[in-house]
Amino acid sequence: MKILGFIIVIACTFGGYLWAGGHMAPIVKAAPPEILIIMGCAIGAFIVANTTHTIKATLKNMNCLIKPEAHDKASYMELLSVMYMLFKLARTKGWLALESHIEDPENSELFKQFPGFSHNHHAITFVCDYLRIISLGNENPHEIEALMDEEIESLTHEKEHPAHAVQTMADGIPALGIVAAVLGVIKTMGSITEPPEILGKMIGGALVGTFLGVFLAYGFIGPLAGALKTRAESEVLYYRCMKVSIIAFLQGAAPQVAVEFARKFLPHHVQPGFLELEEKLNELPSPS
DSSP states (O other), rough: OOHHHHHHHHHHHHHHHHHOOOHHHHHHHHHHHHHHHHHHHHHHHHHHHSHHHHHHHHHGGGGGGTTOOOOOHHHHHHHHHHHHHHHHHHHOOOGGHHHHHHHHHOOOOOHHHHHHTTOOOHHHHHHHHHHHHHHHHHHOHHHHHHHHHHHHHHHHHHHHHHHHHHHHHHHHHHHHHHHHHHHHHHHHHTTTSSSSHHHHHHHHHHHHHHHHHHHHHHIIHHHHHHHHHHHHHHHHHHHHHHHHHHHHHTTTTTHHHHHHHHHHOOOGGOOOHHHHHHOOOOOOOOOO
């Protein structure tokens, strides 16, 4: 859908221009050097303004154009199943029974049953760290929730930083379009003795820079920043779901009720149905 949106932007912009009687030749001729100036400066400024970590994270999350959300309904079904297994083991055999799983999650037979979750290093670390704290004797749900909130807030800032960085670049691109246009005017002034027909084409080419600056900023880079933010929010939602289930269990909820709290927390488009989740949980083997 994201790619379709970009296609619509291009089709409507240039389709309307041609419909109004415009000609593409001046734009096609002027566009390559203007784009080089605008996007080259924008990318250079982006590199200067951001850390290597942010640059890598931005490139990694470009798949937001193909996969807007990090986790789908099946992913949350798996997550809720993992949490249920952990809670059931803790309830039936005590917190110490979790020790072998949380201390060495890579070799845990429990986690290996859920490949999607077990390959998410940050998520499995998040769960294991808090279960470790609880198993060491801190079962105060308010203290654990406060600590989780602090970590999730820090995580949110980290995940959303690429979106902020790209939005900052988008905000600067119209000004860089003016830079490209001014350079085109300077070039035109150097040919002021040329006849009006030639000067008109040169001035038109210079104005392409202003057009491209606004077009690229609001038609492409700005929406890309929005897509990156949506992707980041979907990643953080995964951690919030884990938090809700852990806190509910700490407050005395039964394992199935604790994961039901987390299920109800989820947005409807990724929320498993009650009966669907119950059936899945009933199919799970007894944890050991």
